[in-house]
Amino acid sequence: MMGASNRPNRSAPSLLTRVTLAMIAAILLVFAFHAIYVYSSQRAEHIAEMRLDVSESLERLSKNIAPFIEAYSVNEYEKLVATETALKQHFAVVVQDYEMGEVTNTPYYVSGQVLTETGDYAPYREQDPELNQRLRQAFYTDTASILGSNGEPLGQVSIYTSDEALIGKLNRVLLEELLIIFVLALTLSLLLIAVLRRYFLRSIMHIDSAIKNCDSGGIPLERIPDFQYREIALLSNTINTMLDSIRESRARRKIERLRLYNTITGTRTGTWEWNVSTGETVFNERWAEIVGYSLEELEPISIDTWMNLAHPDDLQRCDGLLNKHFRGELPYYECEARMRHKDGHWVWVLDRGSVLSWSEDGQPLMMYGTHQDISERKEAESRLAMAAGVFKYAREGIILTSAQGVILDVNSAFTALTGYTHGDVVNQNYRRLLVPDLRGDGFEGAVLNSLKEQGVWSGEYWVPCHDGSAFPSLMTIAAARNNAGDIQHYVTLFADISHLKQNEDKLRLIAHYDSLTGLPNRVLLSERLRHAVSMARRHEDVLAVVFLDLDGFKLINDTYGHAAGDELLIALARRMQKTLRDCDTVARLGGDEFVVLLPDLSGRRECEPVLDRLLATLSSPISLGDQIVQVSASLGVSLYPQNPDVDADILLRQADMAMYQAKQRGKGQYRFFSEKNAKAIDRRPLQPLTGDRSGEISG
Amino acid sequence: MADGIRHKAQKLGYNISVYSADNQARHELELTVKAINEGVQGIILSPTNSSAAVTILKLAQRNDIPVVISDIGAGAENYVSYIESDNDQGAYDLGGVLASTLSEKGWQDGSVGIIAIPQKRANGKARTEGFLRALEEQGIRTAGILQQSDFSYRETYEFSRTLIAQNPDLRAIWLQGSDRYQAALDAISEEGKEGDILLICFDAEPEFVELIANGQLVGAGMQQPFLMGETAVETMDLYLNGHKVEKIQQLSVLPVSSQNLKQLLPVINRNVLGKEAAR
Numbered sequence: 001m002m003g004a005s006n007r008p009n010r011s012a013p014s015l016l017t018r019v020t021l022a023m024i025a026a027i028l029l030v031f032a033f034h035a036i037y038v039y040s041s042q043r044a045e046h047i048a049e050m051r052l053d054v055s056e057s058l059e060r061l062s063k064n065i066a067p068f069i070e071a072y073s074v075n076e077y078e079k080l081v082a083t084e085t086a087l088k089q090h091f092a093v094v095v096q097d098y099e100m101g102e103v104t105n106t107p108y109y110v111s112g113q114v115l116t117e118t119g120d121y122a123p124y125r126e127q128d129p130e131l132n133q134r135l136r137q138a139f140y141t142d143t144a145s146i147l148g149s150n151g152e153p154l155g156q157v158s159i160y161t162s163d164e165a166l167i168g169k170l171n172r173v174l175l176e177e178l179l180i181i182f183v184l185a186l187t188l189s190l191l192l193i194a195v196l197r198r199y200f201l202r203s204i205m206h207i208d209s210a211i212k213n214c215d216s217g218g219i220p221l222e223r224i225p226d227f228q229y230r231e232i233a234l235l236s237n238t239i240n241t242m243l244d245s246i247r248e249s250r251a252r253r254k255i256e257r258l259r260l261y262n263t264i265t266g267t268r269t270g271t272w273e274w275n276v277s278t279g280e281t282v283f284n285e286r287w288a289e290i291v292g293y294s295l296e297e298l299e300p301i302s303i304d305t306w307m308n309l310a311h312p313d314d315l316q317r318c319d320g321l322l323n324k325h326f327r328g329e330l331p332y333y334e335c336e337a338r339m340r341h342k343d344g345h346w347v348w349v350l351d352r353g354s355v356l357s358w359s360e361d362g363q364p365l366m367m368y369g370t371h372q373d374i375s376e377r378k379e380a381e382s383r384l385a386m387a388a389g390v391f392k393y394a395r396e397g398i399i400l401t402s403a404q405g406v407i408l409d410v411n412s413a414f415t416a417l418t419g420y421t422h423g424d425v426v427n428q429n430y431r432r433l434l435v436p437d438l439r440g441d442g443f444e445g446a447v448l449n450s451l452k453e454q455g456v457w458s459g460e461y462w463v464p465c466h467d468g469s470a471f472p473s474l475m476t477i478a479a480a481r482n483n484a485g486d487i488q489h490y491v492t493l494f495a496d497i498s499h500l501k502q503n504e505d506k507l508r509l510i511a512h513y514d515s516l517t518g519l520p521n522r523v524l525l526s527e528r529l530r531h532a533v534s535m536a537r538r539h540e541d542v543l544a545v546v547f548l549d550l551d552g553f554k555l556i557n558d559t560y561g562h563a564a565g566d567e568l569l570i571a572l573a574r575r576m577q578k579t580l581r582d583c584d585t586v587a588r589l590g591g592d593e594f595v596v597l598l599p600d601l602s603g604r605r606e607c608e609p610v611l612d613r614l615l616a617t618l619s620s621p622i623s624l625g626d627q628i629v630q631v632s633a634s635l636g637v638s639l640y641p642q643n644p645d646v647d648a649d650i651l652l653r654q655a656d657m658a659m660y661q662a663k664q665r666g667k668g669q670y671r672f673f674s675e676k677n678a679k680a681i682d683r684r685p686l687q688p689l690t691g692d693r694s695g696e697i698s699g
Numbered sequence: 700m701a702d703g704i705r706h707k708a709q710k711l712g713y714n715i716s717v718y719s720a721d722n723q724a725r726h727e728l729e730l731t732v733k734a735i736n737e738g739v740q741g742i743i744l745s746p747t748n749s750s751a752a753v754t755i756l757k758l759a760q761r762n763d764i765p766v767v768i769s770d771i772g773a774g775a776e777n778y779v780s781y782i783e784s785d786n787d788q789g790a791y792d793l794g795g796v797l798a799s800t801l802s803e804k805g806w807q808d809g810s811v812g813i814i815a816i817p818q819k820r821a822n823g824k825a826r827t828e829g830f831l832r833a834l835e836e837q838g839i840r841t842a843g844i845l846q847q848s849d850f851s852y853r854e855t856y857e858f859s860r861t862l863i864a865q866n867p868d869l870r871a872i873w874l875q876g877s878d879r880y881q882a883a884l885d886a887i888s889e890e891g892k893e894g895d896i897l898l899i900c901f902d903a904e905p906e907f908v909e910l911i912a913n914g915q916l917v918g919a920g921m922q923q924p925f926l927m928g929e930t931a932v933e934t935m936d937l938y939l940n941g942h943k944v945e946k947i948q949q950l951s952v953l954p955v956s957s958q959n960l961k962q963l964l965p966v967i968n969r970n971v972l973g974k975e976a977a978r
Contacts, residue, residue, distance in 0.1 A: 079774075
């Protein structure tokens with residue numbers, strides 16, 4: 001298109017022709033003024049000459065005719081008159097001869113010469129009225145008296161001049177001038193054309209031939225050659241500079257257009273142009289694509305296309321914003337609106353634009369803008385609003401940190417839980433604030449590793465508070481990644497689980513301790529027994545497991561009631577705890593059965609004193625209100641290690657069997673388990689350690 | 700000429716009035732006006748000069764009066780007829796007379812000087828041309844030509860002496876007029892060239908018959924004025940009677956020398972000297 005437009009229009013005038021015509025016109029104009037001047041001056045000159053001629057002729061004739069009149073040589077002076085008339089080309093010369101008048105008895109004798117219509121001179125005829133009329137209408141007339149030698153008047157001579165001669169002369173002048181103008185104009189024009197061609201047009205032709213070979217965009221491919229003459233050289237250099245600039249500009253513009261195209265394409269932006277006055281509108285393909293159509297499907301396209309697709313509620317709002325922009329209240333128009341997709345759902349678009357040309361009276365003419373599909377953003381905003389609500393109103397403390405660990409934000413629950421204000425923690429290092437008290441057992445590494453591999457860590461964590469205290473929390477740390485997979489933020493969410501911990505402790509107590517005596521129950525005993533076995537195995541020392549059953553407890557219980565029995569059990573439990581070492585464990589299995597674990601023993605001998613003390617303290621009298629009661633205890637002891645090895649359950653059963661043997665032997669004594677004794681008593685079923693034997697208390 | 704006119708007019712039955720202007724232009728014009736005013740049928744004009752004739756012809760023409768010009772021509776042609784002497788023929792014949800005389804004397808090598816009437820006059824011009832043609836044909840050189848202006852004795856005398864002084868070989872002087880012949884004879888005589896330089900004249904004077912006879916004049920070209928007057932009246936008569944007349948009529952000039960004097964004497968007496976009318 002550009003290449004075509006750069007070709008010279010055949011109807012365009014030729015510079016050479018135009019310049020030549022202009023020069024010829026200028027030359028003709030100058031010469032025309034010159035001709036007018038010459039004509040005017042020549043006219044004045046000729047009139048003056050004519051008058052001078054007339055004056056001189058009159059003087060000459062009056063002087064020369066006089067002697068002929070005096071001599072009555074009429075013919076002679078007539079010849080003189082004829083000669084003078086013809087010589088000076090007068091229209092007419094008329095002589096009134098008073099002397100001849102006397103001869104002919106008339107006032108004067110008239111003779112003369114008159115120019116005829118054929119151009120010849122004929123004698124003047126006094127009686128010809130037409131001739132006299134012509135004389136009266138002569139262009140110029142002058143008369144002189146003819147005086148005789150003694151001064152008396154002899155007659156008068158009149159000369160009539162016609163403007164025909166003048167016109168003829170002026171016509172000749174005009175013709176000469178025209179010829180001169182023609183010749184000079186022709187010569188000057190030819191010279192100027194030659195000069196122009198030589199010094200100016202030839203250079204232009206060179207430039208022309210250089211710029212004819214141009215690219216599709218109409219820009220010459222070759223540089224304009226250098227020229228000898230300064231002005232043309234300057235022009236050539238300027239054109240070359242301009243061409244370079246244009247090429248550079250075009251390359252830049254091409255890049256910019258490509259960028260713009262890429263931007264529009266890359267950002268999937270719909271574009272629109274709107275002639276506000278006519279309603280004529282142009283969309284790009286993406287505009288239609290946003291709403292699920294092709295441009296062809298939207299034909300005929302006008303501003304109504306937009307109005308028909310836009311949500312009525314949004315259209316009204318957008319119109320308001322548009323009018324504000326038209327009135328200059330807004331620097332540009334921007335409106336988020338819903339448009340009906342071809343499938344029927346609504347698509348959110350960001351409609352932006354501005355008026356780029358205005359009419360003289362300030363009315364908008366052309367407006368340009370874009371459409372961007374912001375449905376996803378709108379959805380994200382919605383989600384973000386929800387998240388913001390969660391952030392704001394959650395009961396859990398939430399900390400947002402950067403990938404580098406700088407705290408970006410905390411919610412109000414955080415400040416309520418920790419006592420830190422928002423200002424205390426924002427822009428502080430998360431690690432410095434919250435991590436110093438992290439457990440030093442690889443906990444931090446485990447957290448970071450989990451975040452790295454799984455993107456989340458969850459666990460319990462003691463959160464330090466502003467006042468130096470801490471509370472247990474159930475904490476979740478999540479890494480928020482961008483689309484590239486790089487960590488952008490960390491979100492830490494923690495809930496105060498202090499009350500849960502308290503409940504847990506209570507439950508643990510209920511599960512592991514005997515509610516009456518506060519001694520470890522069967523469950524805890526089982527754990528400790530297994531632990532003690534493993535420790536004895538590891539440390540290669542001796543563990544004694546003592547199974548203890550009170551003698552006579554049923555009688556007291558039946559005699560004094562369950563409360564008294566319970567009280568007795570509590571008191572005995574206290575006594576046993578006091579008798580034993582800290583590392584020893586005494587547990588109540590139920591009823592009046594207890595188990596004592598004696599770890600870290602060197603052998604059986606070291607165990608026996610303890611057993612004796614137990615028998616002694618248990619058999620000591622006990623005050624129950626107003627009553628003093630006394631019971632005894634039967635103890636069965638099994639030792640670990642054994643060969644072959646045994647487990648905890650076996651150990652406890654062995655101790656139970658030994659206690660049974662002690663009961664059989666008369667109560668109030670202890671017995672160590674041995675294999676030979678075991679067979680005798682093996683008929684007794686072994687009670688599982690974890691079972692409930694509360695109902696099997698025996699005396 | 701007037702005698703010839705009267706003679707012929709009387710014969711033809713016309714009343715004739717003859718006026719002499721006495722070579723006065725005003726008088727000539729006054730007489731013309733007078734004649735016109737008297738209602739004459741025609742005018743026979745021998746003008747004072749050809750120029751004056753033009754005005755007279757114009758006045759006559761205004762009154763439709765025919766004019767026949769006689770002897771001296773007119774500067775215009777609005778006349779009925781012009782009767783003149785054949786000056787060219789007369790001068791040629793006269794040149795022949797002089798040439799034969801010089802030949803007889805063995806003076807062919809000598810030159811001839813000319814004292815001419817004004818050459819602007821048609822008759823002067825014709826006389827010179829005719830004479831020179833004759834000399835040229837005879838191989839006789841011309842010494843020089845001097846033009847008269849006031850026709851005075853003194854003028855002719857001085858011209859003659861000048862020619863004699865400037866041309867040692869001068870053998871003849873041709874005087875184109877007749878009335879100042881004595882000045883030329885006196886100059887020749889006083890220069891001591893009498894018998895050595897001949898004199899020849901145009902036109903005639905009554906004494907020329909004798910001068911030619913006694914050899915003082917080689918010859919003379921004699922016009923015929925009486926005949927001219929008669930011819931003028933005849934021409935006017937013919938015109939008034941409606942006949943066609945010749946515009947120009949030439950009368951011969953008689954080349955009179957001592958050889959043909961006797962023969963031509965009767966013609967001379969009638970047509971040149973007008974002795975017919977006297978009878």
